[in-house]
Amino acid sequence: AQRVTQPEKLLSVFKGAPVELKCNYSYSGSPELFWYVQYSRQRLQLLLRHISRESIKGFTADLNKGETSFHLKKPFAQEEDSAMYYCALRTGNTDKLIFGTGTRLQVFP
Amino acid sequence: GAVVSQHPSRVICKSGTSVKIECRSLDFQATTMFWYRQFPKQSLMLMATSNEGSKATYEQGVEKDKFLINHASLTLSTLTVTSAHPEDSSFYICSARMGQGWHEQFFGPGTRLTVL
Numbered sequence: 591a592q593r594v595t596q597p598e599k600l601l602s603v604f605k606g607a608p609v610e611l612k613c614n615y616s617y618s619g620s621p622e623l624f625w626y627v628q629y630s631r632q633r634l635q636l637l638l639r640h641i642s643r644e645s646i647k648g649f650t651a652d653l654n655k656g657e658t659s660f661h662l663k664k665p666f667a668q669e670e671d672s673a674m675y676y677c678a679l680r681t682g683n684t685d686k687l688i689f690g691t692g693t694r695l696q697v698f699p
Numbered sequence: 700g701a702v703v704s705q706h707p708s709r710v711i712c713k714s715g716t717s718v719k720i721e722c723r724s725l726d727f728q729a730t731t732m733f734w735y736r737q738f739p740k741q742s743l744m745l746m747a748t749s750n751e752g753s754k755a756t757y758e759q760g761v762e763k764d765k766f767l768i769n770h771a772s773l774t775l776s777t778l779t780v781t782s783a784h785p786e787d788s789s790f791y792i793c794s795a796r797m798g799q800g801w802h803e804q805f806f807g808p809g810t811r812l813t814v815l
Contacts, residue, residue, distance in 0.1 A: 599740075633703075634743075634792070634806040676742070685731060685796065687804065689742040 592617050594679050596690035603667050604698050611662040611693045613651075613677030622680040623653055623660040624687070629673045637662075637675070647671070667697045701727045703795045705807035712783055713815055720778045720810045722793030728773035729795035733804060734766070737790040749776050783814040 593616040603609055615621055625637040638646045640653040640660060651662045660677060677690040702725040712718050722732055731750050735743040747763075749755040749770035757763045765787075767779040776795075780787050790811050794804040 594742075633808045634794075636803050685733070685748060685804075686745055687733075687743075688745075691740075691742045 592679060592681055592688050594677050594688050594690035596675075596677055596693050598693045599691070600694045600696065602696040602698065605669055606666050609662075609664045609667045609671070609695065609697075611675050611677075611695065613660045613662065613690060615658050615660065615677075615679050617658075617679060617681055619682055621653070621655075623651070624678040624680065625649070625651055625660075625662050626676040626678055626689075627673050628676070634676070667695075669697050669699055671695060672697045701725075701795075701797070701803075701805040703729075703793065703805045703807040705791075705793055705810050707810060708808060709811045709813075711813045711815065714784055715782055717779055717781045718783055718812060720780075720791055720793075720812075722776045722778070722795065722807055724774045724795040724797075724805070727795075727797050727805075729776075729797055730773065731796045732770055732776040733794045733796070734768060734776075734778050735792045735794070737792060737809075739790075743792060746778075780812065783812070785814045788812055788814045 595614045623640045626634050627637045628634045649664045674692050676692045678687045704723045706721045734746045737743045746761045747755045747757045749768045751770050751773050755768035770776040792809040794806045796802045796804045
């Protein structure tokens with residue numbers, strides 16, 4: 591079955607601390623992984639996709655097919671990073687996105 | 700960037716009535732729109748995919764006669780919850796995508812439906 595797992599519902603860190611939001615997926619084919627972010631009172635928006643291999647707002651994520659993971663990392667968290675983060679999986683050539691349950695990141699000053 | 704709007708943002712209705720939710724792409728033509736449902740503290744679950752001018756494709760377990768989707772133009776899709784019941788209370792989110800192949804989905808702000 592196709593599934594995305596985000597084991598942490600809440601992750602709290604202090605400003606300047608490193609952050610890693612975990613995401614694991616289950617899919618037998620070639621996956622395409624995404625991270626979406628939802629800031630307070632705002633809509634869901636794309637943060638980054640693994641194919642792009644880019645760093646957005648200091649965040650990076652590497653697809654590890656051996657561990658079926660796509661963890662989101664940032665070396666120094668900022669208060670403005672506080673938001674809800676969703677990992678998503680796109681399978682095959684479809685447009686469907688399968689979302690994880692999300693992790694709320696709280697960055698304290 | 701591309702903007703997707705939803706109307707209404709919040710609706711309360713009585714059990715047995717029907718509710719229509721609109722999803723509009725404001726500054727681009729959306730060949731495909733998606734409807735998601737999100738229960739509290741849970742993930743977004745795809746309900747259906749709609750392409751302009753054709754019938755929507757529903758996910759397994761979603762009743763197409765219960766959740767009517769119309770994508771009559773390249774900028775508008777509607778979701779009608781027919782004969783709503785309290786268990787239909789949820790947060791409904793649409794997204795829109797332009798073109799074919801991979802294109803980013805742009806999400807609407809969501810509609811909170813409460814059925815009394």
